[in-house]
Amino acid sequence: VWQAIRDELQPRGFELVTVALDTAGADAARPWIERANPRHPSLIDRAHVLDELFGIVNVPSGAWIDEQGVIVRPPETAYPRRPAFLDREIKPEDPPHVAERVRLVKQLRIDADTYVTALREWVVSNRHALPRSEVIRRSVPRSLDAATAAAHFELAQHLVRAGSFDAAVPHFRAAHRLQPDNWTYKRQAWSLVDPTQGPTEHFDGDWLSDVRKTGAENYYPALQF
Amino acid sequence: VLLDRPDLEAFCLASGWELKPEGLCRDEVCVPLPDGADLHAVSKRMGMPLVHDAVAGLWAIGPPAGPHALSSAMAPDLVLPDLDGKPFGLRDLRGNKVLLLAWASW
Numbered sequence: 001v002w003q004a005i006r007d008e009l010q011p012r013g014f015e016l017v018t019v020a021l022d023t024a025g026a027d028a029a030r031p032w033i034e035r036a037n038p039r040h041p042s043l044i045d046r047a048h049v050l051d052e053l054f055g056i057v058n059v060p061s062g063a064w065i066d067e068q069g070v071i072v073r074p075p076e077t078a079y080p081r082r083p084a085f086l087d088r089e090i091k092p093e094d095p096p097h098v099a100e101r102v103r104l105v106k107q108l109r110i111d112a113d114t115y116v117t118a119l120r121e122w123v124v125s126n127r128h129a130l131p132r133s134e135v136i137r138r139s140v141p142r143s144l145d146a147a148t149a150a151a152h153f154e155l156a157q158h159l160v161r162a163g164s165f166d167a168a169v170p171h172f173r174a175a176h177r178l179q180p181d182n183w184t185y186k187r188q189a190w191s192l193v194d195p196t197q198g199p200t201e202h203f204d205g206d207w208l209s210d211v212r213k214t215g216a217e218n219y220y221p222a223l224q225f
Numbered sequence: 226v227l228l229d230r231p232d233l234e235a236f237c238l239a240s241g242w243e244l245k246p247e248g249l250c251r252d253e254v255c256v257p258l259p260d261g262a263d264l265h266a267v268s269k270r271m272g273m274p275l276v277h278d279a280v281a282g283l284w285a286i287g288p289p290a291g292p293h294a295l296s297s298a299m300a301p302d303l304v305l306p307d308l309d310g311k312p313f314g315l316r317d318l319r320g321n322k323v324l325l326l327a328w329a330s331w
Contacts, residue, residue, distance in 0.1 A: 055294025
């Protein structure tokens with residue numbers, strides 16, 4: 001879907017750069033990328049450097065960068081269209097945890113129409129670009145705890161890549177404790193054990209419990225255009 | 226930034242900061258340091274937390290603390306590989322409007 005939007009806007013001086021945040025590396029992202037067969041740069045960020053550089057705490061997140069290389073909107077929730085999971089109905093055969101997940105997912109703040117309309121307006125008529133001070137102010141807070149979480153997360157990822165998942169767990173847990181609203185740190189770690197991000201012996205949290213605790217409406221912040 | 230020893234030289238090598246007479250410098254920024262400052266002092270001075278894993282013998286130094294993740298609106302010079310490992314620099318797109326979209330397979 002992004003490909004079509006990119007092709008529509010590209011003649012207006014626009015380019016899309018997608019970045020897969022994946023500790024498991026290119027092979028984890030490869031099936032998706034090969035299916036999409038993108039004509040735009042499609043990059044792999046095995047070390048999650050983007051998280052730290054731009055302040056990304058969930059995916060999908062999009063940042064806007066202007067012709068001079070200035071960020072004019074910091075990362076915000078970026079869906080190209082209404083995702084199918086918002087319209088999934090609970091089926092009688094769904095186990096309770098699946099039913100609850102379906103119910104919670106429907107409460108996530110996802111407003112693809114607003115986002116894509118604003119993107120078009122930016123490309124065509126420069127609307128919605130924020131002043132530099134506002135870009136900085138709207139980027140995620142980085143307390144000393146959050147900065148410490150980033151250091152733990154970096155260690156954890158290195159240890160996973162080196163094949164020592166057990167050694168990585170305490171660092172993932174520290175990152176989760178120090179920056180509990182960083183869904184990227186959590187989802188990346190959970191998914192290394194269980195692709196559905198359910199409860200495991202390694203971590204205190206899991207997708208369902210944590211979203212229930214935080215409130216599904218706080219999972220993605222409301223867009224401010 | 227990962228380090229296999231907690232010293233200033235290793236940090237500079239890995240991070241792009243440079244030790245100069247006026248302090249620790251990168252691009253146009255210089256942070257004055259007290260005489261004989263070691264990595265622990267630098268970590269404290271810069272608000273960049275230092276984390277250690279004794280078993281692995283590794284240290285990680287985090288990004289500078291707050292108030293926000295972005296301290297400047299200039300986009301960092303990001304260079305990342307594509308599926309084939311070929312590096313691509315964000316800088317090559319100057320002159321275009323760019324949507325930098327982070328996603329994940331998980």
